[in-house]
Amino acid sequence: MGKFMKPGKVVLVLAGCYSGCKAIMVKNIDDGTSDRPYSHALVAGIDCYPRKLTAAMGKKKIAKRSKIKSFVKVYNHSHLMPTRYSVDIPLDKTVINKGVFRGPALKHKTQQEAKVEFEERYKTGKNKWFFQKLWF
Amino acid sequence: MLAAVKMKKSLELINSRFQLIVKSGQYMLGYKQTVNMIRQGKAKSVDLTNNCPALRKYEIKYNATLAKTGVHHHSGNNIELGTGWGKYYRVHTLAIIDPILISLIAYQSRLVKSKTSTVFLSFFFFFL
Numbered sequence: 001m002g003k004f005m006k007p008g009k010v011v012l013v014l015a016g017c018y019s020g021c022k023a024i025m026v027k028n029i030d031d032g033t034s035d036r037p038y039s040h041a042l043v044a045g046i047d048c049y050p051r052k053l054t055a056a057m058g059k060k061k062i063a064k065r066s067k068i069k070s071f072v073k074v075y076n077h078s079h080l081m082p083t084r085y086s087v088d089i090p091l092d093k094t095v096i097n098k099g100v101f102r103g104p105a106l107k108h109k110t111q112q113e114a115k116v117e118f119e120e121r122y123k124t125g126k127n128k129w130f131f132q133k134l135w136f
Numbered sequence: 137m138l139a140a141v142k143m144k145k146s147l148e149l150i151n152s153r154f155q156l157i158v159k160s161g162q163y164m165l166g167y168k169q170t171v172n173m174i175r176q177g178k179a180k181s182v183d184l185t186n187n188c189p190a191l192r193k194y195e196i197k198y199n200a201t202l203a204k205t206g207v208h209h210h211s212g213n214n215i216e217l218g219t220g221w222g223k224y225y226r227v228h229t230l231a232i233i234d235p236i237l238i239s240l241i242a243y244q245s246r247l248v249k250s251k252t253s254t255v256f257l258s259f260f261f262f263f264l
Contacts, residue, residue: 039176078168078172
């Protein structure tokens with residue numbers, strides 16, 4: 001009745017090397033394109049989650065353990081599991097788009113952009129579920 | 137025994153109503169297609185059989201709650217669902233895409249419920 005695959009939705013990646021990782025939908029293409037004739041979505045997700053922090057850790061240690069490694073990828077909808085969560089991080093659409101996969105340098109730049117945004121949001125302490133590793 | 141008879145009767149009636157939808161073609165049978173329809177927001181109602189595997193049932197229910205689509209738990213198993221839709225194969229899950237027919241089915245099922253309940257009551261009073 002309602003479309004729920006929207007930008008900002010948190011999805012779990014089910015296939016590929018990032019399976020089990022949480023990601024945010026950046027752009028959703030429902031009907032498919034000529035080179036991808038199925039419904040797919042561009043997602044930006046977390047590859048390496050920030051590690052657990054305790055009160056006894058010093059500043060330098062905390063900074064090291066709060067690092068996030070991100071990824072950007074285009075997935076078929078059937079390889080994503082939507083959740084009820086959504087995260088409204090302002091991911092820059094001009095930087096994170098489908099044209100990014102042309103070259104590794106562009107892709108790396110996009111991943112850096114996503115990483116910076118994620119780390120900023122992690123430090124504020126919001127959207128805790130998104131930054132926790134999914135245990136399975 | 138009465139409950140079993142009642143259930144069988146309502147199943148037949150529900151199955152006969154499916155003939156309407158089959159003729160109009162506004163449905164999708166099978167797990168992959170129903171999940172696609174739910175994801176795209178096109179499914180107006182989803183049916184699950186009673187022997188649908190628990191994980192699959194849970195996944196469809198979760199997606200349907202996200203899409204605010206109604207899930208109907210069919211009282212038969214996948215063989216009965218397939219037969220009811222006039223197919224020679226088994227069907228665990230199906231999605232109905234046409235909204236008008238959903239309301240028709242809902243209205244008719246409410247009629248059936250009231251009919252069977254009156255039958256039961258009359259039986260009860262007879263034995264009194």
